[in-house]
Amino acid sequence: MLKTNNELNLLENLRSKTIEKIKELTYFDNTLVSRINDYINYEGKMIRSGFFYIFFFSIFSKYKSENEINLEELAKIGAIFELVHSATLVHDDILDSAKKRRGKTAVHIKFGIDGALIFGDILIISTLSKIYDINPLYTKILMKALEDMSFGEVLQYQNKFNVFLDLEQYFNIIKLKTGVLFGSISQIAYHYAFSLINKSINEIIFQKVYEIFTDYGIAFQIVDDILDYTKDSKTLKKDSNIDIVTGRITYPLILFLENKKNREYYKKIWLKNPSYLASLVSKELKNNREIINQVLFEARKILNKYNLNEIFEFNPNWYKLLNNVIKSFIFREF
Numbered sequence: 001m002l003k004t005n006n007e008l009n010l011l012e013n014l015r016s017k018t019i020e021k022i023k024e025l026t027y028f029d030n031t032l033v034s035r036i037n038d039y040i041n042y043e044g045k046m047i048r049s050g051f052f053y054i055f056f057f058s059i060f061s062k063y064k065s066e067n068e069i070n071l072e073e074l075a076k077i078g079a080i081f082e083l084v085h086s087a088t089l090v091h092d093d094i095l096d097s098a099k100k101r102r103g104k105t106a107v108h109i110k111f112g113i114d115g116a117l118i119f120g121d122i123l124i125i126s127t128l129s130k131i132y133d134i135n136p137l138y139t140k141i142l143m144k145a146l147e148d149m150s151f152g153e154v155l156q157y158q159n160k161f162n163v164f165l166d167l168e169q170y171f172n173i174i175k176l177k178t179g180v181l182f183g184s185i186s187q188i189a190y191h192y193a194f195s196l197i198n199k200s201i202n203e204i205i206f207q208k209v210y211e212i213f214t215d216y217g218i219a220f221q222i223v224d225d226i227l228d229y230t231k232d233s234k235t236l237k238k239d240s241n242i243d244i245v246t247g248r249i250t251y252p253l254i255l256f257l258e259n260k261k262n263r264e265y266y267k268k269i270w271l272k273n274p275s276y277l278a279s280l281v282s283k284e285l286k287n288n289r290e291i292i293n294q295v296l297f298e299a300r301k302i303l304n305k306y307n308l309n310e311i312f313e314f315n316p317n318w319y320k321l322l323n324n325v326i327k328s329f330i331f332r333e334f
Contacts (some may be wrong), residue, residue, distance in 0.1 A: 018046065049079065052189050054325050061318055093108055124146065160247035161270055178217045219298075222299040223299050226292060252295055
């Protein structure tokens with residue numbers, strides 16, 4: 001059996017360094033911005049930075065020792081990913097009228113919508129400028145991801161309460177809203193690893209990296225969408241049933257409406273009393289194994305779509321951890 005104690009210790013060290021770097025990168029000489037920044041709980045699941053580190057070392061440590069890497073710069077990149085994600089969550093919570101995030105009152109409720117909007121903008125601009133210092137290409141990659149994520153928000157907004165949204169439209173929305181950031185992070189990890197081992201980038205594989213991990217991000221969001229109905233807010237550490245309350249169509253709701261003869265009837269209920277429809281749908285979905293299993297099947301199908309070992313040359317210990325983190329996108333409770 002492969003031993004991964006050294007790798008796990010390194011990841012724990014990097015998690016601590018990431019938190020330190022977040023504090024360094026978010027020093028703002030402005031009273032309101034500083035107050036909001038101090039309030040935000042950045043120490044969530046930190047999935048994106050953790051995935052970045054594992055994918056990076058899976059490639060890098062195939063050729064060089066982990067001891068040869070500048071952990072300060074690596075942690076800085078990981079921190080930037082967490083900050084970009086946090087900024088988008090601040091904006092998302094405004095659009096969703098969410099009350100909680102990571103177990104705390106949402107920023108826009110605590111500090112007002114204007115303060116939250118300004119803070120999210122500052123955080124995005126600040127982090128993009130800081131990753132530019134490492135490599136201008138990484139800023140370009142992240143800017144494209146943020147552009148796509150914004151268009152995803154627009155599509156989602158345009159389809160609020162759309163009981164006729166189909167699966168193709170739904171998958172396009174979650175690809176833009178969630179998938180592309182995972183794809184972009186993976187490209188930066190791949191490029192950063194190859195730049196440090198002085199190997200040239202294979203452009204075909206570089207694009208394949210984006211495609212694969214964008215798909216894994218889609219799978220991650222599919223699971224998020226079913227958990228929104230089947231888990232309570234205490235477990236999720238954010239509002240449950242937020243999708244349906246805010247008029248958002250997701251995979252479980254599409255399947256729920258699929259065999260309903262009069263979708264307009266449900267739309268009328270939805271527009272009149274979203275919380276009532278949320279309670280109605282949630283109650284049925286919690287006990288509807290067919291819908292839950294169908295949603296999870298789609299996520300697992302994406303998981304099984306690729307054999308990464310056929311595409312990349314990996315360090316076996318890190319590859320084991322990479323597989324585990326990808327599986328955790330699907331097999332999780334929150």
